[in-house]
């Protein structure tokens with residue numbers, strides 16, 4: 225082939241330019257517009273108001289850090305910490321339990337069982353809030369049927385505690401994890417398992433060297449989602465434990481409705497800002513993980 | 523890597539490095555489907571046997587039973603004389619290459635190849651060296667650091683082959699490893715698989731539904747049908763002396779020509795009496811006589827009973843598509859220099875060769 229017929233080298237564009245072209249930017253304009261309106265404006269207002277201190281005497285507001293520092297101290301710090309603790313614990317438990325149950329479903333290869341579990345999980349994953357709280361109170365509350373049947377009060381068990389909340393949260397989080405992680409588990413190909421076996425690997429070695437590394441991004445992604453779900457939950461805890469277990473969502477609600485003290489709206493916003501920051505941190509962890517797992521499981 | 527021949531030379535006496543493998547009376551049913559119905563097969567040490575047959579005949583099931591991924595309901599699997607029924611897949615010293623997507627996606631090519639050694643406790647350095655050596659052997663030098671998603675389908679299959687070889691298996695199993703690749707890559711890789719198999723002398727079972735692949739690659743081809751073995755023979759024998767009408771029609775091109783059984787083990791077809799191969803059905807039975815295109819001579823004749831429909835030039839040979847006055851379609855091959863007089867529309871007579879012929883039930887005619 226004569227040299228003159230070789231195709232011209234592609235022009236070297238600046239990196240930014242290339243990246244923009246790859247994004248096909250006109251297509252993403254509506255998305256960013258949506259993001260700006262539905263997330264940017266409220267978040268901006270939130271942040272602005274959180275840094276405005278209202279003088280109780282004059283009613284005038286001026287910029288200041290009072291709200292933010294209050295939101296991070298005393299009872300409010302306890303609430304934030306309580307929420308993080310509850311969310312972390314339930315996220316870890318739900319991730320592990322959900323993944324194990326989902327893997328059992330995948331292993332069984334019974335399509336009827338699978339369909340039943342997927343639809344049931346879909347229902348239970350949405351069974352949260354007041355109905356769930358009442359269901360738990362009716363079964364595991366002080367005079368609940370199971371409590372009396374098993375005489376649970378003698379063991380010192382009480383539903384209206386941190387442990388009780390963990391149980392109630394898991395009730396909808398585990399099914400949510402099952403439906404979330406199933407596609408990723410389906411992506412673990414039988415050929416990988418068999419190829420590993422023919423290389424001499426045991427079942428455990430396969431999971432350690434191939435299965436879990438491939439699933440890690442999805443599992444972490446699922447855990448992040450679980451964390452977010454638990455962190456933002458309000459109604460279940462509000463009905464079940466009221467203010468007896470300090471959680472940030474309940475404190476925000478109290479501050480907003482003036483249950484405890486009037487004129488604390490901006491404090492509520494400062495607390496919300498804390499939640500937004502934590503949510504953003506969580507999303508920042510999730511996005512790169514998701515990208516990696518998509519590439520492997522494609 | 524010395525051979526540049528288009529396809530490596532077939533050996534008649536295999537090396538002694540491979541082990542003998544035997545399937546004896548193997549049965550396997552899935553619910554009401556019987557995948558294997560008493561399969562008997564012997565593989566000589568170092569031999570490459572292709573399992574050929576229509577879809578669903580049990581090829582993959584047989585391979586998976588050899589690999590230990592599936593268990594037989596009945597029958598024995600012997601490797602090197604030892605019954606492996608109780609040996610799990612990861613202890614069988616098997617190298618397996620799947621149809622596609624079998625590489626570990628979280629490992630580089632070199633890590634994939636070295637995985638069997640890693641499991642066996644080999645050191646990092648040893649693994650790296652052997653992986654590099656094997657990747658070079660399969661024609662992928664310098665790709666050690668590539669992840670599977672960065673490799674083409676053909677390259678992935680090369681890595682899978684290297685991974686299967688890395689553990690120095692006693693038996694190599696292939697399940698349609700080339701069927702997801704395009705024609706050119708398929709031919710190339712087929713030749714390399716054969717070259718490497720000959721060099722290593724590992725007993726190999728190669729499942730395919732592509733008869734050309736089976737015939738060009740294997741020492742012997744085992745034709746399966748409905749979970750049973752029809753015939754296992756070297757390619758040339760399979761073609762020239764098929765044991766059953768099924769094999770005759772499955773391998774190569776075959777004409778079915780109506781005939782009537784006559785006395786003395788003969789059958790009458792195309793106006794001639796031909797000896798029947800094997801035992802002939804009762805006299806007077808209407809049968810189909812099986813004749814290869816090259817077993818029918820075509821003579822130009824103005825008063826002939828057949829007409830040339832199409833003539834396809836194939837180099838030295840020309841294949842004629844003919845139609846008789848009775849409406850029978852027949853294919854015949856003849857040397858191209860003789861075909862000049864037989865342009866489409868020409869009338870001719872058909873003369874079957876003199877050798878023994880196979881006959882099949884008329885009812886099975888398609």
Ligand SMILES: Nc1ncnc2c1ncn2[C@@H]1O[C@H](COP(=O)(O)OP(=O)(O)OP(=O)(O)O)[C@@H](O)[C@H]1O
Nearest residue numbers: 552555556557576577578579580581582583584731
């Ligand atoms: N795990 C299974 N469960 C149920 N039926 C199965 C299973 N594996 C195989 N079969 C059935 O057993 C029969 C043989 O299947 P097998 O996969 O061995 O065929 P094959 O010769 O490899 O076909 P193909 O050329 O299509 O790959 C088929 O009828 C198939 O449906």
Ligand SMILES: [Mg+2]
Nearest residue numbers: 581582583697
């Ligand atoms: Mg198959």
